[in-house]
Amino acid sequence: MDGVSFEVDEGAALGIVGESGCGKTSLGIAVMRLLPSNVQRFDGGIYLDGQDLQRLSKEEFRRTIRWKKIAMVFQGAMNSLNPVMRVGDQVAEPLLVASDIGRKGAMARVSDLLEMVGLPREAAQRYPHELSGGMKQRILIAMALILNPRLLIMDEPTSALDVSVQAQIMNLIKRLKVQLNLSVIFITHDIALASDICDTVCVMYAGELAEIGTAETILKEPRHPYAQLLLSSIPRLRGRAKPAYIPGDTPDLVTPPPGCRFHPRCPYVFEPCRIRSPGPFPLGGAHLARCWLLQDSKHGPDQA
Amino acid sequence: MPAAGSYRIVNMDQIRLENVSVHFPVRRGLFKSVPARAVDGVSLNIPKGKTLALVGESGSGKTTLGRVSLRLAKPTLGRVYFEDLDITDLKEGNLGWFRRQAQAIFQDPYSSINPFMKVEEIVAEPLKIHGEGDGPSAKERVHKALFDVKLTPEVEFAVKFPHMLSGGQRQRVGIARALILNPKYIVADEPVSMVDASSRAEILYLMRSLQERYGPAFLYITHDIASAKFFSDRIAVMYLGRIVELGSPEQVIGAPLHPYTAALVESVPEPDPANRLRERHVIPGEPPSATGIPLGCRFHPRCPSFMKAKCDVIDPTLLEVRPDHFVACHLY
Numbered sequence: 176m177d178g179v180s181f182e183v184d185e186g187a188a189l190g191i192v193g194e195s196g197c198g199k200t201s202l203g204i205a206v207m208r209l210l211p212s213n214v215q216r217f218d219g220g221i222y223l224d225g226q227d228l229q230r231l232s233k234e235e236f237r238r239t240i241r242w243k244k245i246a247m248v249f250q251g252a253m254n255s256l257n258p259v260m261r262v263g264d265q266v267a268e269p270l271l272v273a274s275d276i277g278r279k280g281a282m283a284r285v286s287d288l289l290e291m292v293g294l295p296r297e298a299a300q301r302y303p304h305e306l307s308g309g310m311k312q313r314i315l316i317a318m319a320l321i322l323n324p325r326l327l328i329m330d331e332p333t334s335a336l337d338v339s340v341q342a343q344i345m346n347l348i349k350r351l352k353v354q355l356n357l358s359v360i361f362i363t364h365d366i367a368l369a370s371d372i373c374d375t376v377c378v379m380y381a382g383e384l385a386e387i388g389t390a391e392t393i394l395k396e397p398r399h400p401y402a403q404l405l406l407s408s409i410p411r412l413r414g415r416a417k418p419a420y421i422p423g424d425t426p427d428l429v430t431p432p433p434g435c436r437f438h439p440r441c442p443y444v445f446e447p448c449r450i451r452s453p454g455p456f457p458l459g460g461a462h463l464a465r466c467w468l469l470q471d472s473k474h475g476p477d478q479a
Numbered sequence: 480m481p482a483a484g485s486y487r488i489v490n491m492d493q494i495r496l497e498n499v500s501v502h503f504p505v506r507r508g509l510f511k512s513v514p515a516r517a518v519d520g521v522s523l524n525i526p527k528g529k530t531l532a533l534v535g536e537s538g539s540g541k542t543t544l545g546r547v548s549l550r551l552a553k554p555t556l557g558r559v560y561f562e563d564l565d566i567t568d569l570k571e572g573n574l575g576w577f578r579r580q581a582q583a584i585f586q587d588p589y590s591s592i593n594p595f596m597k598v599e600e601i602v603a604e605p606l607k608i609h610g611e612g613d614g615p616s617a618k619e620r621v622h623k624a625l626f627d628v629k630l631t632p633e634v635e636f637a638v639k640f641p642h643m644l645s646g647g648q649r650q651r652v653g654i655a656r657a658l659i660l661n662p663k664y665i666v667a668d669e670p671v672s673m674v675d676a677s678s679r680a681e682i683l684y685l686m687r688s689l690q691e692r693y694g695p696a697f698l699y700i701t702h703d704i705a706s707a708k709f710f711s712d713r714i715a716v717m718y719l720g721r722i723v724e725l726g727s728p729e730q731v732i733g734a735p736l737h738p739y740t741a742a743l744v745e746s747v748p749e750p751d752p753a754n755r756l757r758e759r760h761v762i763p764g765e766p767p768s769a770t771g772i773p774l775g776c777r778f779h780p781r782c783p784s785f786m787k788a789k790c791d792v793i794d795p796t797l798l799e800v801r802p803d804h805f806v807a808c809h810l811y
Contacts, residue, residue, distance in 0.1 A: 188755070194675040195646070307765045337536035337702065342746040342761045349758060364676060367748040372755050390752035408677045410705040412732055412747055417709055420681035424645040 181377055181387060183326065188352060188359035190373030190390075192366045192405075196425055198382040199362045200250065203328045206360070207247050223326065242269050246319035247328040250362075251335060253311035256303040262311075263289075263299025266318045273322055288317040291354075293347055309340040313347065320351070330362040345371045367409055370394050375461070378402045381426050381436040384455065388462035399464040401437045435467065443468055492562070493664050493696035494548050494581075495524040499557035501543050505770050515769040517543040519720035520557070522797075527663070530690065530697040532707035532728075534743075535717030538766060541700045544717070545666045548698060549581050550574060561664070579609050582657035584686075586669035588649035592641050592656075598625070599637035602655045609660065624655040627689060647678040654686065661693060668700040683710045705747055708732050716740045719766055719777045722797055726804035736806040738762075739778050776809065784810055 183189045193199045206221055221228040223244055228236065249255075257265055266288065267281040276284070286296040292313040303311060312332060319327055329348070333341040349372055352359055363369050369376055369390075376393040378385045378401065386399035397403045407419040423440040426432050432439050438448040447453070447467045454465040499521050504512040518540040525531045535541040546552040547559060550566055558567045566577055582605070585591040592601050602621045606612045622633040628651040630636040641649055650670060657665055667686065671679040687710055690697060699711055707714050707728065714731040716724045716739065724737040735741040742762040748754060764781045767773065773780050779790040789809050797807040 194677060309765050337765075338746040339536065339742060339762055340765055342748075342759045343763075345748075346758045346761060349755065365748070366676075367750040370750045370752055370754045371748050371759070374755065390755060394750045394752045405677050406750060408680055409750060410680065410703075410709050411749060412705045412708060412744060413749065418680035418706075420679070420684070421677040422681065424647060424678070425675065 180384070181375070183358045183360060183375070185325070185358055186352065186356040187374045188361055188372045190366075190369035190376040191360060191362045191379060192364070192369050192376060193379035194364055194405075194425055196381075196428065197379045198428070199364075199379055200330055202379075203247060203330050203360065203362050206328060207241060207245060242319075242324065243273065243322045244324055245326045245328065246322065246324040248312075248315050248319050248330065248332050250330040250332075252315050253303075253308060253335065256311060256314065258303050260302075261299065262301055262303060262306065262314045266299070266314060266321060269318070270321050284321065285317070288320060289313075291320075291351070292317045293343075307340075308336050309343060312336060312344055316344075316347070316351070320355070323355075324357075326358045326360065328360045328362070331364070332361075333368065334363075334365075341368075348372055366394070366405060378405065381431055382428050383436055383452075384463070384465060385437065386462075386464040386466075387455075388458070388464075389460070392462050398458060398462075398469055399437075399466045400441050400443050400468070402464075404442075435465070437466075491526050492524045492560070493527045493529075494698070495560040496544070496548060496554075497522050497558045497560070499544070499547055499554045499559065501540070501547060501552060502555045503769075513770050516720050516772055517769050518547065518554075519772070521717075521720070521722055522557075523715055523722065523725070525664070525696045525698060527696055528690065528694045529713070530687075530699050530711040532699045532701060532711035532714045533717060534701055534704045534707050534714055536702060536743075536766060538719070538769065539717040540720040540769070541717050542668055545583075545668055545698055545700050548664075549583060549666055550577065551583075575609070579605075579660050580662050581664040581666070582660065582662040584650075584653050584657045584665060584667040584670045587673055588646060588653050589641075589673070592649065592652060594641050596640075597637065598630070598639050598641070598644075598652055601641070601652055602637075602659055605656060605660050620659060621655075624659045627658065627692075628652075628655045628685060630655065647674050647682060650674055650682055651685070654682075654689070658689060658693065658695075663695050664698075665695050666698045666700065669702070670699075671706070672702070679706065680709075686710070704732065704743055716743065719772055720769060721777060721807065722805075723778065723808070724806045725797065726801075730801065730804045736800065736804065736811060737778075737808050738782050738784050738810075742783075776807075 181189060191199045191202055228240060263282060263285050266285045270276060270281045270284060285299050289296055289298050294310060294313050333344050351357055361369060361372055373390050376390050377387040380401045386397060386402045393402060397406060404419060404421045410418040421440050426436060434450050435448045435453050438444045453467045455463040456469045457463055458469060499518055501518040502514040502516050505515045506512045521544060533541045547554050558565055561577055599621050602624055603612055603617055606617050625633040625636055630651050671682050674682055683706060701707055714728055715722045718739050724731055724740045731740060732744055735744055745760050762781045775791040775793055776795050779785050786809060795807040795809050797805045799805050800811040
């Protein structure tokens with residue numbers, strides 16, 4: 176992952192879209208400060224309400240930010256619920272650790288939360304094996320919300336679910352976002368799914384930001400060739416356009432190609448692409464793209 | 480009795496299932512077991528050289544049905560025909576000729592190929608099994624298969640190991656292996672669900688062009704109804720062990736008759752920035768398990784068009800309600 180910047184407004188959702196190995200999950204766990212110890216270099220700042228989170232010590236971050244201000248629903252976490260513990264107790268755990276509310280108060284809060292995520296209050300008494308996939312995902316969302324975080328990071332929260340259940344969970348996330356004025360970072364490989372919730376979409380390729388802009392811009396008029404091709408590769412249920420594809424494979428991040436990382440697969444490749452990494456070039460408003468073709472667009476080049 | 484949805488000239492069918500059921504015993508406690516009806520009375524046929532997409536959610540029985548059609552599983556009830564031959568009761572020892580004609584492409588190219596074998600060994604394996612692995616022609620055939628799936632230069636790819644390949648390339652190895660015996664019938668079970676979105680269509684186009692060139696019939700098993708639209712001739716929608724709707728992609732996706740199909744089509748997100756401003760229509764609940772199939776129509780507890788004293792009592796049969804468009808629903 177290299178040189179990625181973005182911001183998420185209060186009550187807004189940012190989608191991080193990219194294919195396997197593009198670094199989207201690393202981005203999520205970097206914000207949570209849970210990167211593994213073999214990370215060679217982590218530069219850059221993470222700010223929450225103007226506060227520079229990188230200046231906090233590990234301990235301060237754990238005590239004041241993680242789960243209290245920023246919570247995360249991890250990919251595949253429905254399989255990491257403790258099988259021998261009632262799910263209500265698992266949801267309550269962060270609250271019991273973080274406050275002296277006591278078990279009774281915590282369980283009352285758990286009941287309210289379960290109702291909010293569309294589960295019956297009695298579900299707290301159940302064990303994970305008694306719940307369906309969709310119900311487990313709702314439990315994980317309740318668990319992430321128990322300390323009233325401001326920002327919720329969700330990494331592929333529906334990828335293990337069937338489409339009909341996926342649609343239910345997306346509706347729930349949409350409702351919670353409005354009801355709680357929650358900021359959301361939604362990490363997914365599925366740009367169509369991202370359009371279900373995201374106000375801003377960031378398309379990543381091989382660890383780099385390719386293009387970022389409002390949902391309208393990215394989904395209707397993307398400028399980066401990768402974003403355009405990714406969008407046209409989705410088989411559409413409505414309309415007759417046949418899905419396209421991008422020849423070739425995503426590069427190995429140990430030895431990424433020089434210049435623009437997309438250049439070996441790009442149909443518009445020209446000289447500078449092979450030599451220097453482009454942009455990001457501003458395209459008006461918060462719209463940015465890293466592509467040499469867009470350097471001389473009417474908004475002018477930016478050597479940032 | 481011809482199978483529902485069968486083409487009238489029976490010997491045009493590559494594979495035909497008649498009233499197939501597969502029941503598995505599921506243990507409950509120490510001594511009791513209850514049957515899970517993974518597939519329950521399904522009839523379908525695939526004409527030669529055509530593709531039938533079997534669309535359904537997890538647990539709908541689509542993979543089990545695919546296994547039965549390959550005779551990797553034996554049906555509890557019903558018959559399996561390959562061309563006009565009844566292969567339902569053939570013993571493994573007598574199935575060799577059929578195994579040569581019927582191949583499979585699996586979902587996970589990471590676990591379905593041996594990591595210690597070179598690409599050429601993986602692709603040549605079916606030749607060896609069927610006693611054609613020796614001689615210089617075997618190597619030629621392997622190279623040709625690699626060329627067919629566009630793993631070129633073939634000589635270079637032949638000596639690579641699976642870990643040196645990307646997901647899409649590994650899946651091509653799987654396709655080359657399935658094609659090397661020039662089979663007449665191929666089951667592709669979720670062949671692209673582990674492949675990156677931007678490469679999926681490439682693999683599906685490749686399968687389609689190889690079908691045009693060599694003419695095998697395909698059973699394309701998928702949860703992704705949108706991909707079925709572009710890569711199949713007919714679509715069968717499965718719910719809890721039954722086919723609930725069958726027709727052309729235009730019929731099934733453009734004008735779905737079954738409430739479940741309609742809900743499935745509605746649930747698929749399309750990239751549209753307006754999506755975030757509205758909630759999607761969803762069907763409530765999740766499919767029950769195959770051990771607790773509801774009485775009557777098995778979709779009735781989740782159905783928006785539920786009719787009391789009908790849907791919860793009478794099990795609907797798959798009927799042709801429009802030309803070549805079949806549905807199992809009391810609304811029709």
